Amino acid sequence: MGSSKDGEDESGKKKHAGTSRNAQKEPDFSKLLDRVVFVLSGFVNPERSTLRSQALDMGAEYRPDWTSDCTLLVCAFANTPKFRQVQSDNGTIISKDWISESHRQRKLVDIEPYLMHAGKPWRKNKELVESDQDQKKERKEHQKQVERSHISSSSSAAVEVGHLETTNKQFSPSKIKQWAMDDLTQTVSWLESQEEKPEPSEMKSIAAEGIVTCLQDAIESLNQGNDITGVAEQWSFVPHVVNELLKLDVRKEAWLPKEQLSQLAIKCKKIYQTEFARMVSGDKGKRQQDTEHHSKTRSDDGQYDSDATIEMTEEEIELACRQLPGICG
Known part of the structure; x- marks a missing residue:
């Protein structure tokens, strides 16, 4: 019985020791x-x-x-x-x-x-608790982390350069100019499809103003560290350029910091404003030429052109009919 009791004691001790080790792990x-x-x-x-x-x-x-x-x-x-x-x-x-x-x-x-x-x-x-050995182990592990981080940082830097090159090609000035023209055309079409719409003479300038405002909202959101998704959800019609920026903002494999996305959006905004100023002013110039053309209803010899409205008395109408019997019957 003594040996059995000893065995039980040993078994109990082993079980207790195992439990302590698990608690430490x-x-x-x-x-x-x-x-x-x-x-x-x-x-x-x-x-x-x-x-x-x-x-x-x-x-x-x-x-x-x-x-x-x-x-x-x-x-x-x-x-x-x-x-x-x-x-x-x-x-x-x-x-x-x-x-x-x-x-x-x-x-x-x-x-x-x-x-x-x-x-x-x-x-x-x-302080005054960890042994020197524990401190040395922690410093050694930390040094390994630093070395691995340097390697990881170098790889990340190379990947980031590749992403920037791809983004620069995707957002080249020529492409942004084309987006500006397409966005203006599409926004004008969208405005024309609405029940309440601007005057035709103001359509392009209002469309341009809306696009630039949407872009500015995206820039302000990025500057605050927020996503562009919220901006896109607030607009009934989202310009192409904002959708392109949104793709970069949510695409993790081609991720760019908000600060760089904001700078890219500012670059787009400047090109858009330049293109809109050219297109809107060109449209106004064309309308002015058309107005001048239609307002010139007389030629140098005093005759009326075909677009002029001529008012005639009854005597003049009767005289014209007598001179042109085939037309007046």
Whole structure:
């Protein structure tokens, strides 16, 4: 019985030891981001609120702005003022998906695929708690992240250059001029199809004004860090150029920062305004020539042209009939 009891004791101890090891492998969910001080950039509610809550659930601390004690920037897109500020401060920057995935899986997933910039350690070092060995391990892992980030940044830079070249070809001045002419024609046709429509003489200028206003709405939306989708939904008729910008804004494989999309939209707007000024002024000049032509109803010898309205007395009509018996009967 003694050996049996010893065996039970040993079995119990082994089971207890195994349970302890499992507990060590599965850290407390509420402490996954312990000693992480994060800032959010480029997000609007409700997404901003959701990300903030997820990070707080995992034990992180939130700051509204980047300060010296912050360790991590969760950023929606690169090249924003806050992105450049943290980058210059050598802070670590990640995409939102690292927070979302870690929260969903209830464990910290590998951060490397989500790094936008590898800077200083994204977790504060424990003071007087971590051993020298743990600190060396963390620094070594961080150095690997920095090296991988440099490689990833080089690849991303090459891809971005390729995207910019493709975009420049797609948005060449000659194409933008053609879009301007097509947009004006289509917008005029759309206006003409409406029950309440402008005067024919004002149709082109009103169509041009509407297109430029829609473009300006897109520029302002991009400057605020928002998508163009909301702009497109507010307009009954969306110009071709805004639809082309919208494709770039939502196409992830050819993604461009909002700042660059805004500059591209401004370039389009300037070309559109130049083309519209030329087309509208040319149309007005043609109408003026037609008016001058029709207003000239007499020639130098005093005779009336075929478009003039001639008023005759009854005596003049009777005299004309006598002179032209075949016509008057």
